Amino acid sequence: MNLSPLIFSIIANPFPIFVEGNIETYRTGRLHPRRKNLGYFDIIIVIEGTLYLTENDINYEIKKNEAIVLSPVHLHYSYKKSQDNTSFYWLHFYTESEWLESHNPVFLNSTFKIPQLHFHNKIYTLHLPKHQAINNSRFIIQTITTILDNTKKNDDFTFFENQKLFIDLLKQLELRKEQHNTSQQLAESIKDFLYKSISQKIDAETLSQEFHFHYNYLSRVMKKYYGTTPIEYLNELRLVYAADLLLQTNHSIQYIAANAGFQTIPYFSNCFKKKYLLSPRNFRNRHSSQSAAE
Missing domain, CATH: 1.10.10.60 (Homeodomain-like)
Known part of the structure; x- marks a missing residue:
């Protein structure tokens, strides 16, 4: 039986926070390191070549202008060496919120209690596809490069600006519903x-x-x-x-x-x-x- 692609459902509030990131290039023949229990999610966006990654016994071939979100807990590693020079951005983000990986978007109930007597934000579930092609790669790459450039400044203004940009990035990567x-x-x-x-x-x-x-x-x-x-x-x-x-x-x-x-x-x-x-x-x-x- 063919299952639908995996989706991460992440409750907000609180919202995920950008931690760190970079751009990296693997020369032909390089393997991605084996990692497990990172403690944070890992977004990888390939801009050249192809990455061959396994997570939770599932093989993923991430090509140019494709993204993958790796779990904070599962083991991931290369199942095949890079066949050519491969460049990609990686971004780590952290959340203390409840999350779930499944084949369908799941709307989660938050333990973060919000009083109902006043104006208040709704509880939101963010749905991130495990593996996807990105159609708006130019905007996404521009957003990522701005975030990374901002980290070099290390001031309060860019800290909040980066969180706003990262939320915009998550919105761009979020699952597009058929009724969108x-x-x-x-x-x-x-x-x-x-x-x-x-x-x-x-x-x-x-x-x-x-x-x-x-x-x-x-x-x-x-x-x-x-x-x-x-x-x-x-x-x-x-x-x-x-x-x-x-x-x-x-x-x-x-x-x-x-x-x-x-x-x-x-x-x-x-x-x-x-x-x-x-x-x-x-x-x-x-x-x-x-x-x-x-």
Whole structure:
């Protein structure tokens, strides 16, 4: 009897936390090491070549633009040597939540009790396919490289930014249900496009041409799933990106404004001050002086 592919069902809250990661290349003939009881999940995304892994007596052939999620407890190892040069990203994440590996998505009950008298988050079960092809590899790889680059900065701002990016990554890898709403897919595509277009000139006409819908419809879709219009969402991304450049580089305000996609410095300064309550220059000076004092 053929069984459906394996799926990890992971309860949230609390949500899984990114721990560490890297990119690695295996030369022809190399074997993946034998590992067991790591204590954390291991996401592997192959970008070149093929990995041949066994876990729990099941062989997996992970090709370019495919991902596998390895268990925190089961033994995994190579069942065959690399046949050619193979490059892949690996990301470890940790959760104290209950999880289950099965052939069907399972909705778990959390032991994390939430009072029902007030506004509250729902309990959510994350469903991650054990092995899958990824169609949005460009966005996923960009997200991973940003996470890894952020770890080199080792500051509080990038810690929280990385957790947000990692949750976005999990969402991209999550099981797509057959009844997945086409408007939600459109909203996610718009979001992915905006992430990749921070420094470019983007307006309503650009988005209409890209997605072949009137901008008013694109706005309704984004508001439904993200609570904001595409242009508002893009401006928020640009401001966060600009703040990061101010703190992490010595580039001029003019350079940062242009690199973050703002056409004029006055407009950039006004938008920045509304969000951070400081001008870009004062924001940089204040946080730089705090870092120096520490």
